[in-house]
Amino acid sequence: MNHFNSIDRLSLNQITTEKWSLKEAVDGCLRADVPWMALWRHKISEIGLRESKNIIKGSGIKISSVCRGGMFPATTAKLRQVAIDDNKRAVDEAAELGAEVLVLVCGPSAGKDISEGRKMVEEGIEELVPYAEERGIKLGIEPLHPMYAAERSVIVSLSEAVTLSEKFQAKQVGVVVDVFHVWWDHDLYNQINRAKGRILGFHISDWIVPTPDMLMGRGMMGDGVIELRRIRQAVEKAGYGGPIEVEIFNQKIWDTPGDEVLALMKERYLEHV
Amino acid sequence: MNHFNSIDRLSLNQITTEKWSLKEAVDGCLRADVPWMALWRHKISEIGLRESKNIIKGSGIKISSVCRGGMFPATTAKLRQVAIDDNKRAVDEAAELGAEVLVLVCGPSAGKDISEGRKMVEEGIEELVPYAEERGIKLGIEPLHPMYAAERSVIVSLSEAVTLSEKFQAKQVGVVVDVFHVWWDHDLYNQINRAKGRILGFHISDWIVPTPDMLMGRGMMGDGVIELRRIRQAVEKAGYGGPIEVEIFNQKIWDTPGDEVLALMKERYLEHV
Numbered sequence: 001m002n003h004f005n006s007i008d009r010l011s012l013n014q015i016t017t018e019k020w021s022l023k024e025a026v027d028g029c030l031r032a033d034v035p036w037m038a039l040w041r042h043k044i045s046e047i048g049l050r051e052s053k054n055i056i057k058g059s060g061i062k063i064s065s066v067c068r069g070g071m072f073p074a075t076t077a078k079l080r081q082v083a084i085d086d087n088k089r090a091v092d093e094a095a096e097l098g099a100e101v102l103v104l105v106c107g108p109s110a111g112k113d114i115s116e117g118r119k120m121v122e123e124g125i126e127e128l129v130p131y132a133e134e135r136g137i138k139l140g141i142e143p144l145h146p147m148y149a150a151e152r153s154v155i156v157s158l159s160e161a162v163t164l165s166e167k168f169q170a171k172q173v174g175v176v177v178d179v180f181h182v183w184w185d186h187d188l189y190n191q192i193n194r195a196k197g198r199i200l201g202f203h204i205s206d207w208i209v210p211t212p213d214m215l216m217g218r219g220m221m222g223d224g225v226i227e228l229r230r231i232r233q234a235v236e237k238a239g240y241g242g243p244i245e246v247e248i249f250n251q252k253i254w255d256t257p258g259d260e261v262l263a264l265m266k267e268r269y270l271e272h273v
Numbered sequence: 274m275n276h277f278n279s280i281d282r283l284s285l286n287q288i289t290t291e292k293w294s295l296k297e298a299v300d301g302c303l304r305a306d307v308p309w310m311a312l313w314r315h316k317i318s319e320i321g322l323r324e325s326k327n328i329i330k331g332s333g334i335k336i337s338s339v340c341r342g343g344m345f346p347a348t349t350a351k352l353r354q355v356a357i358d359d360n361k362r363a364v365d366e367a368a369e370l371g372a373e374v375l376v377l378v379c380g381p382s383a384g385k386d387i388s389e390g391r392k393m394v395e396e397g398i399e400e401l402v403p404y405a406e407e408r409g410i411k412l413g414i415e416p417l418h419p420m421y422a423a424e425r426s427v428i429v430s431l432s433e434a435v436t437l438s439e440k441f442q443a444k445q446v447g448v449v450v451d452v453f454h455v456w457w458d459h460d461l462y463n464q465i466n467r468a469k470g471r472i473l474g475f476h477i478s479d480w481i482v483p484t485p486d487m488l489m490g491r492g493m494m495g496d497g498v499i500e501l502r503r504i505r506q507a508v509e510k511a512g513y514g515g516p517i518e519v520e521i522f523n524q525k526i527w528d529t530p531g532d533e534v535l536a537l538m539k540e541r542y543l544e545h546v
Contacts, residue, residue, distance in 0.1 A: 114457070145419065145420065146418065146457040147418065149456075149480075150498045151482055151483060151484070156458075156459070160460075184419040184423075185419070186391065186430060187432070207422075209424055211420070211423070211487060225387075227385055
């Protein structure tokens with residue numbers, strides 16, 4: 001069968017309802033029967049880790065991932081260590097909250113040499129892996145869209161994310177496929193296939209035309225040009241059957257009441273994904 | 274030697290001085306001793322092909338390329354033919370104006386299936402090749418930045434542009450390397466090397482941070498993060514020694530008097546390229 005008839009894999013990535021606190025988002029998911037959530041660290045820190053854990057634990061909501069670790073490149077060894085320390089705290093939070101995956105947004109280059117930035121990312125992950133392994137947390141490298149190469153991540157294609165992940169054990173480091181970041185790639189389906197056994201997450205939204213903004217221009221599924229179902233099926237063929245996160249940066253959606261966003265998200269998920 | 278000490282390969286891509294007419298741009302280049310220009314078709318059509326030719330012919334300015342052909346995908350066979358006919362006119366204009374290269378911006382997909390769009394691009398080029406060959410015009414496939422995949426071009430990486438060009442003879446179809454579109458690619462230097470013998474143009478500008486706008490956010494060389502000299506040297510190593518076009522879409526630069534833009538462009542070219 002092609003389409004879903006259940007939302008049992010649907011996950012609300014918390015950024016989609018940015019105005020909700022963690023508690024509000026959990027309550028919203030419970031009202032809407034959305035079984036999964038992805039948590040953002042700035043939302044966790046608003047109320048603290050212990051309180052966050054209490055809210056999650058009693059709710060029955062499952063945690064698909066924590067966003068985000070990464071941001072490895074820095075100009076000095078000291079600053080790179082600061083980044084590693086922060087990543088270790090992110091691993092701790094993921095473990096405490098019962099997530100299996102910490103999503104890595106790897107960070108921009110510290111200088112003009114982008115290959116140097118890529119080297120620092122690899123070194124950062126290398127340093128983080130043993131710590132994450134001890135705590136049962138997998139690291140999911142999320143390649144961002146190339147338009148974020150200068151400001152957010154030097155890892156901007158699935159190809160390089162898979163190659164980078166292959167330097168580590170598959171049980172420890174994998175990739176996160178976000179349709180918004182990778183849909184344009186002529187080699188996408190080969191690369192998804194190459195990622196077999198290493199896909200740790202699948203994020204959905206849409207690419208709307210015209211694109212209103214580089215950062216805040218993502219759309220709700222079905223409002224854009226991305227072949228969501230085709231990509232979802234490829235990801236499944238590559239062995240991923242886990243939660244599917246809806247992650248949308250869009251001011252209009254952020255300004256819409258959360259319950260309405262969740263209702264629309266469920267409808268579009270069944271129709272387009 | 275690493276840097277240039279002459280501007281003998283410098284070309285003004287006319288879009289950089291968008292407010293100038295063709296005549297004004299030619300006069301500006303003559304005043305600034307810029308030996309090359311790349312012409313845009315909307316500027317040619319403002320005064321007509323015959324008048325454009327007269328202006329160019331007497332000036333001594335050499336023409337590095339005409340921008341642009343392409344935009345091949347369309348929903349019906351009839352509309353695809355309209356696109357081919359327009360491309361043939363672009364070839365005619367390039368031939369009349371003494372350009373060797375017509376730059377192809379291949380166009381967005383007509384429907385949601387991006388691979389279908391890519392097929393239409395290939396078919397379009399295939400149909401255009403004999404016509405261009407007869408008139409001595411080479412076709413330069415310019416991969417755009419992936420952020421333009423939905424609105425301007427389904428060809429968004431150097432890798433796929435080279436692969437596409439290889440379906441045709443090297444003397445007839447090649448690629449145009451524009452640093453703004455390809456700088457983020459982790460495989461860039463391999464792909465430039467792969468393009469050996471097929472590079473038909475080299476465009477420069479810069480990627481500024483933060484990026485003010487998706488379309489109008491390009492910067493003057495030296496104002497951003499692109500490793501211009503490194504890429505230029507790679508392109509040369511791959512056999513390209515032709516004109517280097519400065520192509521900048523940026524409202525601030527468009528609002529600056531053309532003579533000032535040319536002076537700055539020359540200075541930055543010698544310093545950063």
